[in-house]
Amino acid sequence: MVEKGHSQVALAQLLGLSQPTISRMVLAHPLHLLKKRFHIFVFHGALIVRIENDGSVRDRSRYLYRKDPSVRKYRENIIRLADNRRAAARVPTKRRPLIQGLQGIKTTKTITRQELRRKKPLNVLYLTANPDPAHSLRVGVEVRQVQDAVRGSPYRDNIALQYRPAADLNSLIEGLNDYRPRIVHFSGHGDSSGIAVDNPEVTRRPIKIVSFDLLAKALSATDVPPEIVVLNACKSAGARKALLPPAKIVIVMRDSVSDLAATAFAAKFYAAIAAGQSVKSAFAQGKVAIEMVSLNEADTPDLLAAPGANPAKVILT
Numbered sequence: 001m002v003e004k005g006h007s008q009v010a011l012a013q014l015l016g017l018s019q020p021t022i023s024r025m026v027l028a029h030p031l032h033l034l035k036k037r038f039h040i041f042v043f044h045g046a047l048i049v050r051i052e053n054d055g056s057v058r059d060r061s062r063y064l065y066r067k068d069p070s071v072r073k074y075r076e077n078i079i080r081l082a083d084n085r086r087a088a089a090r091v092p093t094k095r096r097p098l099i100q101g102l103q104g105i106k107t108t109k110t111i112t113r114q115e116l117r118r119k120k121p122l123n124v125l126y127l128t129a130n131p132d133p134a135h136s137l138r139v140g141v142e143v144r145q146v147q148d149a150v151r152g153s154p155y156r157d158n159i160a161l162q163y164r165p166a167a168d169l170n171s172l173i174e175g176l177n178d179y180r181p182r183i184v185h186f187s188g189h190g191d192s193s194g195i196a197v198d199n200p201e202v203t204r205r206p207i208k209i210v211s212f213d214l215l216a217k218a219l220s221a222t223d224v225p226p227e228i229v230v231l232n233a234c235k236s237a238g239a240r241k242a243l244l245p246p247a248k249i250v251i252v253m254r255d256s257v258s259d260l261a262a263t264a265f266a267a268k269f270y271a272a273i274a275a276g277q278s279v280k281s282a283f284a285q286g287k288v289a290i291e292m293v294s295l296n297e298a299d300t301p302d303l304l305a306a307p308g309a310n311p312a313k314v315i316l317t
Contacts, residue, residue, distance in 0.1 A: 122159045122316045124270070125181035125226070127167035129188035129198040131207050138259045139187045140165070142232075145267040153274030155317035161270075166198040169210055169218055176222045182316060183273075184219065184226045187262065190233030190253075212242035220246040227314070228279065230269075232262050240304050248309040249279055253300050261297040264289040273316055279303075280311035 053064045081088040126146070128139040143163055150156055162179050164171045167186070175181060189196035194211040219225055225246040231239055236252040243250045251269075253262075268289035272282035283303045291298035305311055 119155070119158050119317060122183070122273070123179040123181040124159065124161050124183040124185060125172070125175040125179055126161050126163045127171055127175070127184070127186045127188075128163075128165050129167050129186070129196060131196055131198045132189060135189065137188060138263065142187055142259075142263040142266050145263055146270050149267040149271035150274045153271050155274050155276055158317050159270075159274045168197040168199060168208070169214070171197075172215075172218050173221065176219070176226075180222070180224045181226050183228045183230065184247075185230040185232065185266075187232040187266065190231060190236045192235050192238040195231065195233050195236065212239040215239070216242040216246060219243070227316075230266075232257070232266055237302055244304060244306040248306050249311055249314065250304045251283060252302050252304065254302050255300050257297060257300050258294060261290045261294045261300065264293045265301055276315060276317050278312050279314045279316070283311065 051064050053061050057064055081091065126143060128143060130137050130139050143161075143165075147161060150159055150161065153159075160179075162175060162181065164175060167188075172184065175184075186195055189207075191209070194209045195215065196207050197210050199208050219229065227247065228249045228251070229239075229243055229247040230251045231253065232251075234253060234256040237254045239250060239252055257265075265286040269282045269286035272285045273279070277285070280303070283301065287298055287301055290300070303311060
């Protein structure tokens with residue numbers, strides 16, 4: 001009989017409840033509402049199910065009711081909820097979770113269009129070079145991870161990554177003219193004297209080093225120099241004297257840096273910038289990201305600031 005179902009009258013006998021209790025339960029809380037009101041009915045086994053009477057029970061009942069074999073376990077709760085609307089309203093459901101306070105917690109910050117209009121757009125000139133086939137770098141993976149990180153940030157619509165692969169000094173100058181970036185980023189090989197840029201030759205790719213002094217002259221040859229320069233290249237700490245100024249803040253690498261650490265730092269740094277964090281906090285988050293993937297490289301990045309510049313107060317988005 002359980003498989004065929006029962007009318008409301010037989011349901012009382014089936015559940016071991018009085019018929020008035022069953023009537024109050026069904027009339028006060030129709031079973032199509034039980035999905036919302038009674039957590040124990042739906043989300044932990046559908047203890048009572050209402051189905052159309054297909055003629056298997058000939059008492060002119062429109063609906064039949066079936067029970068789960070474990071219904072006896074919840075008998076006391078069924079009686080309590082059938083007789084107490086307030087108690088039923090407090091029963092957790094999928095749409096009304098057990099911890100009510102969570103509904104008022106915002107997990108992410110909501111950014112309005114008006115707020116975005118008040119903020120200055122941030123252009124990042126992202127230069128990469130990989131001219132040495134014997135020591136190839138995964139700069140393409142770094143750029144993709146940075147793009148993904150920015151895409152998931154609150155101010156993603158206010159930051160534009162202007163990506164220039166196989167970059168040389170002309171790529172930098174053209175990017176300064178076209179976008180007037182507030183951040184110039186370079187990823188590639190470097191040493192204590194400069195950075196290794198690409199060249200226009202396809203068949204032969206001799207490594208060309210651009211000194212930090214020449215790089216500083218290129219950055220200065222514009223009406224609006226970038227505020228921040230990021231040199232995600234090995235042993236680029238020698239840029240301190242040449243690049244401060246024209247830049248207000250320079251991020252360099254004290255020693256050699258692996259692909260893994262360089263990618264982790266860049267992705268987390270720009271994710272923080274796109275989330276409205278200060279440059280100081282973004283730099284700190286980048287260092288934490290390095291420590292998560294490479295313990296011995298956490299102190300490789302260095303944050304340098306010109307006199308009067310405070311990275312803790314520089315917020316770019």
